[in-house]
Amino acid sequence: LAKTTQPISMDSYEGQEVNITCSHNNIATNDYITWYQQFPSQGPRFIIQGYKTKVTNEVASLFIPADRKSSTLSLPRVSLSDTAVYYCLVGDQAGTALIFGKGTTLSVSS
């Protein structure tokens, strides 16, 4: 199982770009990397998923280097509503466990 390591917390101001990096040194060949966002008293929700290079959707970008041992979630121009806990999860074959790390608490101030 690929273990993930993220910073415990990050602070930012509205309008800035935020980059959260996740380390996953023993990622397997078939594993995807998925990021989730969680607000208080809610379940995590999917943000973005990728396998290699770069993926972009309407809310974020995901950068994955060639060796895939880390990944970076990029949130452009954050707002107060982006204050949340962000988790990176390294996928696995169907039928096996999905283990989360402790996540990164992002605090956005005005």
Add this chain to the structure above:
Amino acid sequence: DVKVTQSSRYLVKRTGEKVFLECVQDMDHENMFWYRQDPGLGLRLIYFSYDVKMKEKGDIPEGYSVSREKKERFSLILESASTNQTSMYLCAGRGSYNSPLHFGNGTRLTVT
């Protein structure tokens, strides 16, 4: 729209009671998961299931069991509730290999 529903948002039980936490999904998901979440500890996997009547232990299965008699329903059972099982419990489902997890909104269980 995808949906994972947990039957109770808040639950208060007494020590020693048998507790059932129910989770239903309407997405024909193969895989279902139960996590608990505590401050500072993140999401910890209790049990998961990749098919009907199949179950596998996660990181912290002690004191819990699960039941999956039908594909859409995955139940978490606390055989004899204890105060250290006071926590937020989150159920999730996913379909095919590497597809994202879909979570319910959680059940906040208090054991007194």
